[in-house]
Amino acid sequence: MVRGESTSSLQDSAGNSMLVDGEDIHHKRGLQKDSKIDGSASVARFEEEIDDKGEDKDNVLIKPVNDEDDTSVMITFNQGISxxxxxxxxxxxxxxxxxxxxxxxxxxxxxxxxxxxxxxxxxxxxxxxxxxxxxxxxxxxxxxxxxxxxxxxxxxxxxxxxxxxxxxxxxxxxxxxxxxxxxxxxxxxxxxxxxxxxxxxxxxxxxxxxxxxxxxxxxxxxxxxxxxxxxxxxxxxxxxxxxxxxxxxxxxxxxxxxxxxxxxxxxxxxYVMKGNLDKASEVLRKSYRNASDELIAQKVKELMELNNSIPGKTVTRKVWNMLRELHxxxxxxxxxxxxxxxxxxxxxxxxxxxxxxxxxxxxxxxxxxxxxxxxxxxxxxxxxxxxxxxxxxxxxxxxxxxxxxxxxxxxxxxxxxxxxxxxxxxxxxxxxxxxxxxxxxxxxxxxxxxxxxxxxxxxxxxxxxxxxxxxxxxxxxxxxxxxxxxxxxxxxxxxxxxxxxxxxxxxxxxxxxxxxxxxxxxxxxxxxYPELSGLELEEIQTILKDGFNIKESQMLAKKRKQQVATMSNLKFEPTHEIVEA
Ligand SMILES: O[C@H]1[C@H](O)[C@@H](O)[C@H](O)[C@@H](O)[C@H]1O
Missing domain, CATH: 1.20.1250.20 (MFS general substrate transporter like domains)
Structure with missing residues (x-):
């Protein structure tokens, strides 16, 4: 799968590439593999696992797990709020x-x-x-x-x-x-x-x-x-x-x-849910003024993929499936x-x-x-x-x-x-x-x-x-x-x-x-109630997978904030990358 990413990349002190989306930082290494992240592991293990997978730097993808807005990482960086x-x-x-x-x-x-x-x-x-x-x-x-x-x-x-x-x-x-x-x-x-x-x-x-x-x-x-x-x-x-x-x-x-x-x-x-893709693109284009047509198309595609992920053909069936999944x-x-x-x-x-x-x-x-x-x-x-x-x-x-x-x-x-x-x-x-x-x-x-x-x-x-x-x-x-x-x-x-x-x-x-x-x-x-500030949405679900994991969430939140602080000293370089997984 090939995905276009237009975002900013920069290097942390260890030379690892990071993507920045406002306050959020995605370690390029490993974050895409939520299915491989062992939810029963403590956050320490979760972090370790991310580190281990970090070896494989080319085989990475900033993959939104479950939030369509996570895909905004592709197109929001370096954009003023329209x-x-x-x-x-x-x-x-x-x-x-x-x-x-x-x-x-x-x-x-x-x-x-x-x-x-x-x-x-x-x-x-x-x-x-x-x-x-x-x-x-x-x-x-x-x-x-x-x-x-x-x-x-x-x-x-x-x-x-x-x-x-x-x-x-x-x-x-x-x-x-x-x-x-x-x-x-x-x-x-x-x-x-x-x-x-x-x-x-x-x-x-x-x-x-x-x-x-x-x-x-x-x-x-x-x-x-x-x-x-x-x-x-x-x-x-x-x-x-x-x-x-x-x-x-x-x-x-x-x-x-x-x-x-x-x-x-x-x-x-x-609009994507209703299949009105032109209208969806039009609204996105107005929302992200500097985004290229290619990126807008990519975003629409992702919204479609996420939309399909809700199971059930009829409304009742969908709602029922959601309720079951929820409980x-x-x-x-x-x-x-x-x-x-x-x-x-x-x-x-x-x-x-x-x-x-x-x-x-x-x-x-x-x-x-x-x-x-x-x-x-x-x-x-x-x-x-x-x-x-x-x-x-x-x-x-x-x-x-x-x-x-x-x-x-x-x-x-x-x-x-x-x-x-x-x-x-x-x-x-x-x-x-x-x-x-x-x-x-x-x-x-x-x-x-x-x-x-x-x-x-x-x-x-x-x-x-x-x-x-x-x-x-x-x-x-x-x-x-x-x-x-x-x-x-x-x-x-x-x-x-x-x-x-x-x-x-x-x-x-x-x-x-x-x-x-x-x-x-x-x-x-x-x-x-775990500390959720600064955490990725996927991290929140990992935190909640095997308990409320208060301590782990606090450690992770602290770590994310420290990373954000470190980032402010670094130079942003807008790039356009194609990342393969
Ligand atoms: O968050 C709001 C707010 O705090 C209001 O003052 C209260 O009246 C609402 O019930 C609450 O939902």
Whole structure:
């Protein structure tokens, strides 16, 4: 097999040729032979094996094992990020913004709705309005992965826009509780589709070297959307029917995204799946401006090869085979445990209940402008997502998780104690505070909820959305779908039970419960989440083949980072090579 490689080659200190793709380094020696790499070996052996095979320098091939974007090593190096990719990422990320805005505004709206829906809302009503969106997102999220393969990512995004519009119009015009709930549910369909498709779309168009960061950009839009929702909520707090304006505003970004996508293409991978190779080449050509036609053709060919590797003639058969592959192959099963585990932890440690009900909570501890406090909390979430953006590759995913989760545990414990002293009881529709008014315990609660937000955003709020790197390409769709569904199921359970928990086990008990879960989650991550930053996708699967291999992953990640550091002193020489295997 002959393959064209246009990339940069350089020599390391030992004179071995390396290929560089942004932050990733492929030792030219041995990496192609994943089938020959003994997965049961420790990383040391894995490394040794790579070294042994390194003798055979001519018989090498930088072969993507299971990620079509890995092939971008051929054509992305020495290419500036094309404005086209930036535009696509920007427009696709509007889904992230919608996700954030639509889940964010409900907190403010619940406070200002009053009797506008024909009756005073009970805690149960508030829970239903909040949970309806998560339920819609759960249902749509489960189906979106398959729909994306059948009808295209772009079509799904357009469909999500339609859902957003119908949902927003139903809510803005609602004068009954059930119309509002229906609007929230339909909006949830849009949120669910967007939450799955947007990161998928971005990962399919992004050059590999910046794919991780582009995924975090979606999270930045998300948390930014939540922040803006809180900001607008605070501004419209005392405006008559202000909540209707708040919901109506959500129409603007969705109309923008819909209009832009009418003129933008789908991803090359989707076009290849549908056999529209001309269109796939056209999108690739726009994405990689300096790539030769030959390389574009090579990339399309590789996408076709990878596309064929998914077994099954009918959709049902394919999905079934993927599910079987996902559950029976140990590396995939471990990936699934990590993917679903992290998404579950993200929700079951209680963040969203704070997001959704923070207005209500802050009101009960004596803050009259509770929305303003909520802005500080969601602002912290946004700011620390930015910190995660800069540290996720440098400090590493595992490290930021293991800083974030214990930090969250500590903050939750302090909140639990403070709630105990403030003496709040939720009875029926109202909260009774033993020491009414503003108190020092109230301040403690605010400060530690802000700290909780910071630790959350730094680690578990951001890292789970890197889920696609855990799965090989042939089970990625279904794997990430299950992980995303775990996220929405957790969100649904927590948001629909939070106020009831406050009533039945007191706020102090509720926060203690979340603290216990955060503590258990720390243990889970400590034993099950390897360090994946800087690792090749094929290395991730090798790491997961015979265990979670934490130590080995840390050693390997360290080694890869050292190599990257060494590389920066070396001279890059763009080459065009034909490598035979
Ligand atoms: O990653 C996001 C983010 O942390 C949001 O603040 C949260 O509301 C979402 O549920 C979560 O998925």
């Amino acid at each position: 404005p086209f990719i930036i535009v696509l990422t920007f427009v696709a990320s509007i889904s992230g913004f919608m996700f954030g805005y639509d889940t964010g505004y409900i907190s403010s709206a619940l406070i200002s709705i009053g009797t506008d829906l024909g009756r005073e809302l009970t805690y149960g009503d508030k829970e239903i309005l909040t949970a309806a969106t998560s339920l819609g997102a759960l249902i749509a999220g489960l189906l979106a992965g398959i729909a994306a393969d059948l009808y295209g990512r772009k079509t799904c995004i357009l469909l999500s826009n339609v859902m957003f519009c119908i949902g927003a119009i139903l809510q803005t015009a609602a004068f009954s509780f059930w119309q509002m709930a229906a609007g929230r549910l339909v909006m949830g369909f849009g949120v669910g589709i967007g939450s799955l498709i947007s990161p998928l779309f971005i990962s399919e168009i992004a050059p590999k070297m910046i794919r991780g960061r582009l995924t975090v950009i979606n999270s930045l839009w998300l948390t930014g959307g939540q922040l803006i929702a809180y900001g607008c909520g605070a501004g419209l707090n005392h405006v008559h029917n202000g909540w209707r304006i708040l919901v109506g505003l959500s129409l603007i970004p969705t109309v923008v995204q819909f209009t832009c996508f009418l003129f933008l293409p789908d991803t090359p991978r989707y 029976t192959k140990p590396a995939n099963l471990r990936a699934l445990i990590i993917g679903c585990g992290l998404q579950g932890i993200q929700q079951f440690t209680g963040w969203n209940s704070l997001m959704y009900f923070s207005g209500t909570i802050f009101e009960t501890v004596g803050f009259s402008n509770s929305s303003a406090v909520s802005i500080v909390v969601s602002g912290t979430n946004f700011l620390f997502t930015l910190v995660a953006f800069f540290s996720i590759d440098k400090i590493g995913r595992r490290t930021i998780l293991l800083i974030g989760l214990p930090g969250m545990t500590m903050a939750l414990v302090v909140c639990s104690i403070a709630f105990h002293f403030i003496g709040i009881k939720f009875v029926g529709n109202s909260a009774e505070v033993t020491h009414s008014g503003f108190s020092s315990w109230g301040i403690v609660i605010i400060v530690f909820i802000i700290l909780f937000a910071a630790f959350y955003a730094l680690g578990i709020g951001t890292v789970p959305w890197q889920q696609s790197e855990l799965f090989p390409q042939n089970v990625r769709g279904v794997g990430t779908s299950l992980a995303t569904a775990t996220n929405w199921a957790g969100c649904l359970v927590i948001s629909s039970t939070f106020l009831t928990m406050l009533q039945n086990i007191t706020p102090s008990g509720t926060f203690a419960f979340f603290a216990a879960l955060a503590c258990i989650s720390t243990v889970f991550c400590y034993f099950c």
